[in-house]
Amino acid sequence: MNDTVQALTEKARRLRVDIVKTLHRSRSGHTGGSLSAIDMITALYFHKMRHRPEEPSWPDRDRFVLCKGHAAPAQYVALAEAGYFPKEDLMTLRRLGSHLQGHPDSKVTPGVEVCTGSLGQGLSMANGMAMALKLDGRASRVYALLGDGELQEGQVWEAAMAAPHYRLDNLCALVDCNGLQIDGEVAKVMNVAPVADKFRAFGWHVLEIDGHDMAAVLQALDRAETLTGAPTVVVARTVKGKGVAFFENKASYHGVTPSDEELPRALECLGCFEDCEKIVD
Amino acid sequence: MxxxxxxxxxxxxxxxxxxxxxxxxxxxxxxxxxxxxxxxxxxxxxxxxxxxxxxxxxxxxxxxxxxxxxxxxxxxxxxxxxxxxxxxxxxxxxxxxxxxxxxxxxxxxxxxxxxxxxxxxxxxxxxxxxxxxxxxxxxxxxxxxxxxxxxxxxxxxxxxxxxxxxxxxTIFGNDYRFTIGKGVQLREGTDLTFVATGLMTAQALAAAEELAKGGISARVVHLATIKPLDEEIIVAAARETGAIVTAEEHSIVGGLGGAVAECLGERFPAPLVRVGIKDRFGTSGKAEELLEYFGLMPEDLVVAAREVLARK
The missing domain is CATH 3.40.50.970 (Thiamin diphosphate (ThDP)-binding fold, Pyr/PP domains)
Structure with missing residues (x-):
């Protein structure tokens, strides 16, 4: 287990480097929320989920829905790393004609299940997939990653009501609680706390973890698989911008990308000492 | 019927x-x-x-x-x-x-x-x-x-x-074949065309019957598919009858009337009258009363037909 945790932690570090480089190149996109979610995304794509990059529509795959679609770069770097498409494609993010749209688009990106980006809609779609998989008697599981700011959307709670009603124990939601949204602290903009109690009251199994502690993430995902009769939500405390010291816990880095000046410093924070002159071009 | x-x-x-x-x-x-x-x-x-x-x-x-x-x-x-x-x-x-x-x-x-x-x-x-x-x-x-x-x-x-x-x-028999995107001509006519959808198609057929008594020949085209729009049947109607009245149980803004106006405006400008809800909200009442109240009866279509004919 220790080796696995170590390997995944290292993988997440390298994916953070990919996120920073990708967003530096695109000069547009969401840095903070991509970095807060990447440990969980790494655990899912490189440990927990059964999926086939060479066969994206394999019927028995586990499904992943990035409800907080603005963290698309975090999903894209994981998909590229897994082999769904070449890593070079990351450098086309948000460009005209790219298959890597600003927010996840199932029409054009292999490995993306549905279209998200308008907050609050993903969990409903994850529910629908979980219902279909149950109807078909498949053992596949559905993972849905939400943001804490996203919980302000009323549709999330419609979906949160429906998932236990239909006993969707093949569904695991993860809430990336980085505590910040565009206009500032979630608690000040529109408080969503207590998140765990709310889901508990709606009938979910609730697990609370540090979303950057890889061992804890893996443990929670394993545990979720054993909990039956209702869906499980993993409420994960995270740090927005995690891994790049000067991005951390800053709402101002929600939708801001690393500048040419920031790039070498950001990569240094991630233990990456590449020749940035080449990257900056 | x-x-x-x-x-x-x-x-x-x-x-x-x-x-x-x-x-x-x-x-x-x-x-x-x-x-x-x-x-x-x-x-x-x-x-x-x-x-x-x-x-x-x-x-x-x-x-x-x-x-x-x-x-x-x-x-x-x-x-x-x-x-x-x-x-x-x-x-x-x-x-x-x-x-x-x-x-x-x-x-x-x-x-x-x-x-x-x-x-x-x-x-x-x-x-x-x-x-x-x-x-x-x-x-x-x-x-x-x-x-x-x-x-x-x-x-x-x-x-x-x-x-x-x-x-x-009931308008259609089991010999009818619906196709997405295709309109269907239900009555031949030469003076004007009713382009209708939904329950207004039956009203248009009744209006055409009424107009025939006065010697006016109204074609009736039923458009079940509003999108994709069967532009050819609309353009043909405009070319061959020279005037169009649309009929829908919907706002005249952006619905069938809007779609037909867009089509005619670009492809074959012709006199047009849109019959529908005139940019208002509905109100309580019996369904039949409301069709009258909002001007969706065959007699309203007859009035619209005379209006559009006067502009030919």
Whole structure:
């Protein structure tokens, strides 16, 4: 287990480097929320989920829905790393004609299940997939990653009501609680706390973890698989911008990308000492 | 014009047939299954029926998820909620990914009746038509509804079907063949053309009959599919009859009248009168009273025909 945790932690570090480089190149996109979610995304794509990059529509795959679609770069770097498409494609993010749209688009990106980006809609779609998989008697599981700011959307709670009603124990939601949204602290903009109690009251199994502690993430995902009769939500405390010291816990880095000046410093924070002159071009 | 059947009743019947024929057909409703008639399916296939409660946004999103996993979901509620409450879910979760979701709304237009303006959707054609990837169908009677629902199930992609609460006269026999995107000429005429949809097609046929008594020859074209629009049948009508009256139980803004005006404006400008709800909300009353109140009777179409003829 220790080796696995170590390997995944290292993988997440390298994916953070990919996120920073990708967003530096695109000069547009969401840095903070991509970095807060990447440990969980790494655990899912490189440990927990059964999926086939060479066969994206394999019927028995586990499904992943990035409800907080603005963290698309975090999903894209994981998909590229897994082999769904070449890593070079990351450098086309948000460009005209790219298959890597600003927010996840199932029409054009292999490995993306549905279209998200308008907050609050993903969990409903994850529910629908979980219902279909149950109807078909498949053992596949559905993972849905939400943001804490996203919980302000009323549709999330419609979906949160429906998932236990239909006993969707093949569904695991993860809430990336980085505590910040565009206009500032979630608690000040529109408080969503207590998140765990709310889901508990709606009938979910609730697990609370540090979303950057890889061992804890893996443990929670394993545990979720054993909990039956209702869906499980993993409420994960995270740090927005995690891994790049000067991005951390800053709402101002929600939708801001690393500048040419920031790039070498950001990569240094991630233990990456590449020749940035080449990257900056 | 013999039997009368509500398009929602035809929907309930054909949905249950489809359920028996195709195990991938699933149905969602938002606490109105008795009214939308999805309850017929629910009784036969309870494991494939999902009541989502009074939560339309989640219903449409859930339908998108079911479609993403290979099902053919039909999601139903009243038109005002299916399209009004859940418009952005229809756009983002259904139309944008081109999800194979069928949104079949009943209780459209003013013939909802007594429930009043809050429940009478007069904008749904306009706001579904504006969304890329959407197909928009407004059947005229029970037979066409059954065929349109079957066509929607066979078509891969998002479809909006607009149905009504009340019984409407049967226009089509079982020899009729509905095709998505194709209008159908129901009566030949040379002086003007009624282009009608939904329950207004029967009104247009009655108006054409009335006009014939005065020596005016009115063609009647029924457009069940508002999008994609059968431009050829409209342009041919304008070229051959020289004047058009559109007829819909919907706002004259952005619906059938809007679509026909766009087509004629670009391709064959001709005198046009749009009969429909004149940019107003509905109100309480009996369905028949409301058709009169809002000027949707055959005699209103006769007046519109004389008006458009005067501009030829």
């Amino acid at each position: 013999s039997t009368m059947i509500a398009t929602r009743d035809a929907y309930g019947e054909v949905l249950a047939e489809l359920g028996a024929e195709n195990a991938d057909v699933v149905v969602l409703d938002a606490d109105l299954s008795g009214s939308t008639k999805t309850a017929v399916f629910a009784r036969k296939f309870p494991e494939r029926f999902f009541n989502m409660g009074i939560a339309e946004a989640n219903m449409i999103g859930t339908a998108a998820g079911l479609a993403a996993a290979g099902k053919i979901p039909f999601a139903s509620t009243f038109a005002i909620f299916a399209v009004g409450r859940a418009w952005e879910q229809m756009r983002q979760s259904v139309a944008y990914p081109k999800a194979n979701v069928k949104i079949v709304a009943t209780h459209s237009g003013v013939t909802v009746g007594e429930d009043g303006g809050s429940h009478q959707s007069v904008e749904d054609i306009a706001i579904t038509r504006a969304v890329p990837n959407m197909t928009v169908i407004v059947p005229a009677d029970g037979e066409e509804t059954k065929q349109a629902i079957r066509a929607a199930a066979a078509y891969k992609g998002p479809v909006y079907v607009r149905l009504g609460r009340n019984k409407v006269p």
